[in-house]
Amino acid sequence: MAEASGAPGAQRPYSVEQISDDRIRVRVGDREFEADAFCPHRKGHMVHGYVNAARLRITCPLHHSSYSLETGEAITGPTATPMCVRETTPATG
Numbered sequence: 001m002a003e004a005s006g007a008p009g010a011q012r013p014y015s016v017e018q019i020s021d022d023r024i025r026v027r028v029g030d031r032e033f034e035a036d037a038f039c040p041h042r043k044g045h046m047v048h049g050y051v052n053a054a055r056l057r058i059t060c061p062l063h064h065s066s067y068s069l070e071t072g073e074a075i076t077g078p079t080a081t082p083m084c085v086r087e088t089t090p091a092t093g
């Protein structure tokens with residue numbers, strides 16, 4: 001199981017982990033998202049993606065398409081195909 005984490009001292013710590021063959025979990029601060037494990041463009045491994053914790057985006061390590069963790073929208077890069085994402089933040093209270 002692969003996992004990456006944000007640098008210590010970052011404003012919003014994050015982690016990315018593979019949770020199944022085709023899904024990853026991204027935690028940013030107290031929010032949690034599930035997303036496709038493979039980029040819609042050419043199947044880059046998103047578990048190795050760069051997370052922008054401030055903007056809630058993940059960027060593919062291959063050709064640098066950037067996706068919203070909240071909507072899956074492709075924001076920058078060589079594809080306009082969205083990624084399948086959903087927020088799974090546990091309820092509080």
Ligand code: FES
Pocket residue numbers: 039040041042043044060061062063064065077078
């Ligand atoms: S494989 Fe992800 S941007 Fe090309």
